[in-house]
Amino acid sequence: MASFRGTNMQAIVDACKAGRLAANPVVVISNNGEAKALERAMAEGIPGYHIGSAAFPDPDELDRLITNTLLEHEAELVILAGYMKKIGPYLLETYQGRILNVHPSLLPRFGGRGMYGRHVHEAVIAAGEKESGATIHLVVGEYDTGPILAQRKLTVQEQDTPEMLAERILPVEHELYVDTIRRIISGDLKLDSYSIEQSRG
Template structure:
């Protein structure tokens, strides 16, 4: 059984879609959800799904290896970032080489990097008058949004679209593609 940990900072809609996707599987399961936000909606979702949740603070995440030890002790094989807003520390990247993936709500390398998340990304897309946006699923390294790209999907951006319109279109792509791409990436990683 391959064990996934999901890191999320917000409502957890992508986390829930991933959990639903793997529900009932005998080869892969979401075993743990971690968040840095004690008010995050993902906490309620994880309880409803009966998945243990761990809440941690910034100091614990960056100044100790307690999260890495927790993941290793829990037998976590693969990490999925689903709306997680913190940069992953080097020791965690090193502990899970090519086994941490993230989803970004734009077509990287455009509109990526520090501070480019959520509505900031969609506002940038509209301001740039882009005719397309979409999602990028990528491996995580020690820099924001610079890991190797695994998958991209696009949606049309109309001249009349607001950032909220773009967000709605992008979220549809996230929910359709992220769980499947996570599954395929785990298989390709050859995790025993």
């Protein structure tokens, strides 16, 4: 699921095509009809759907439609790759412990509502942080609070601007996402060992 460019999605698709991931991307969903991610899906022969609040203003209907679309395509893992909408309760319940998200900081720092993209990197630099990086975590009802599955660090350079930091972190996100999914598939990383209920509290 992606809202804009879908570069993390493309990295995962490329890893599958190259045999680095023993997985099959089955569907792409975006809340944005103009998302580059949908173009990428079409180019790769992956079914893509624009499912957003403009066409489906009822949140419950939207939540169930997204969930049912994933179920119809027999998705086993839900991968959020720059998806900018909060996940609904029906999807959370149906895929509990199987929804992953990537965040461009070392959570729990610089996470939460409104902390995405450039906003994260601006906050990191403004705080004088020496390190930043990427985090893969399970998704729960509140933004960026689910159990952390993996993190990778890099050094914040004195000359970094938010744009420069974002450019350096993006490939870290790609590599970390692919590696985390690979570990889940191989059984090295067992999602059922993480307590979703505990993270909600």
